[in-house]
Amino acid sequence: MRGVVSGMTLTGEYEPSATEWVRENVAEYEASNGEKGGTLPGTPYPVVVITSVGSKSGKLRKNPVMRVEHDGAYLAVASKGGAPQDPSWVANFRDHPEVDLQDRGEKHTYRVRELSGEERAEWWQRAVETWSTYADYATKTDREIPLFLLERA
Numbered sequence: 001m002r003g004v005v006s007g008m009t010l011t012g013e014y015e016p017s018a019t020e021w022v023r024e025n026v027a028e029y030e031a032s033n034g035e036k037g038g039t040l041p042g043t044p045y046p047v048v049v050i051t052s053v054g055s056k057s058g059k060l061r062k063n064p065v066m067r068v069e070h071d072g073a074y075l076a077v078a079s080k081g082g083a084p085q086d087p088s089w090v091a092n093f094r095d096h097p098e099v100d101l102q103d104r105g106e107k108h109t110y111r112v113r114e115l116s117g118e119e120r121a122e123w124w125q126r127a128v129e130t131w132s133t134y135a136d137y138a139t140k141t142d143r144e145i146p147l148f149l150l151e152r153a
Contacts, residue, residue: 034104082140110150
């Protein structure tokens with residue numbers, strides 16, 4: 001299953017997730033050009049697949065993330081279901097702020113920046129409007145859930 005990714009801006013060795021549902025969702029999504037595996041498992045809510053460079057390994061990592069889009073920009077919500085720690089991809093975004101994003105058949109490279117202040121509040125509202133469960137996740141953790149804006153490179 002490992003191999004060199006082609007056709008995307010980021011290049012390198014792809015290291016599939018150790019988490020089975022993530023690995024399977026990404027494989028199905030990519031194999032069907034976003035027609036299958038395009039929702040969060042067990043929900044009707046759409047996802048996008050984000051490819052980032054591993055902060056420690058340098059290998060390509062892929063994660064399905066809830067689709068929160070506005071005017072061509074996307075939001076990556078690092079909720080991890082309200083867990084006390086950030087998802088592992090947060091370090092990837094901070095260390096390598098360029099990612100590839102696939103939204104169904106559309107694949108592009110995006111610059112990543114972490115949001116704060118009023119801009120964060122505005123995008124948090126969009127996230128909660130997209131999937132109200134984010135508000136519940138925020139009450140389960142003492143950390144402020146990081147929000148990352150992805151804008152076309």
